[in-house]
Amino acid sequence: MSRKSSGFVPTMGALHEGHLTLMRQARSENDIVIVSIFVNPTQFNDAVDLEKYPRTFERDCELLKNAQIDALFAPDADEIYPTPMDTIIDVPLLSKGLIGKLRPGHFQGMASVVTKLLNIAQADRAYFGEKDYQQLAIIKRMVFDLNIPSEIIGVPIVREADGLAMSSRNMRLSSKERAAAPIIYKTMERALNKHTLGETSVNALIEFITDEISAEPLATIKSIDIVDAENLQPMTIINRPAALLLNVQFGDVILIDQSII
Ligand code: AMP
Secondary structure (H helix, E strand, O other): OOOOOEEEEEEOOOOOHHHHHHHHHHHHHOOEEEEEEOOOHHHOOOHHHHHHOOOOHHHHHHHHHOOOOOEEEOOOHHHHOOOOOOOOOOOHHHHOOOHHHHOOOHHHHHHHHHHHHHHHHOOOEEEEEOOOHHHHHHHHHHHHHOOOOOEEEEEOOOEOOOOOEOOHHHHHOOHHHHHHOOHHHHHHHHHHHHHHOOOOEHHHHHHHHHHHHHOOOOEEEEEEEEEEOOOOOEOOEOOOOEEEEEEEEEOOEEEEEEEEO
């Protein structure tokens, strides 16, 4: 009998349609699908954010019953970190800017735990969302640099009907914040239109986005960047594939979104 292929979908739980889409893709491309749920403490630079991160394990298990997966790995923190790690995975060129600036240490914690999870799962393929664009770029680079034998597969963003990118954090928005949050997607679409009509200046596009989102009183812009889609380095004129990356805060929740230009 030939060897069975396996696909791995790491998550932090509070599952939604975005996660389920990753699982469906893994299901269609592999014989065996493994899912993990682990809220990794070392990637939270803010203790309050860690404490408030939604945990809905019973509901997640119900959703997984219909997701046609083969195994769920849901370890405790003690199981993943029997003692504090003395090894840190750092991908500094890709990690230091953008979200890395807003959340110091976040990407080291993420890269370290993803390395552990990939080593535990030993899967042929691992699936990650393009919503977390910088995260995906870091993981691809780390897997290449360290010869980790899993193929990393990026999956496009899954959105709510009104355009808001699905996120476990959305459930922490008040109803007013939830109603206001699609401004992120709407503004991104309008900026992409401007670019299609000929605007190639990064400054002009960022200024436009800043003005539009600032007009929403519940939104606080944390960062707006347009960077080279490959190496995430800053650019001034869009003359090659670029990534538009937004971090916008509503209440105490920071939402992220991205689009390729
Ligand atoms: P999280 O549980 O938020 O750490 O997400 C687990 C995986 O699901 C990550 O690879 C995310 O990028 C991915 N993911 C989360 N939300 C979405 C979404 N709306 N669309 C596609 N992938 C997503």
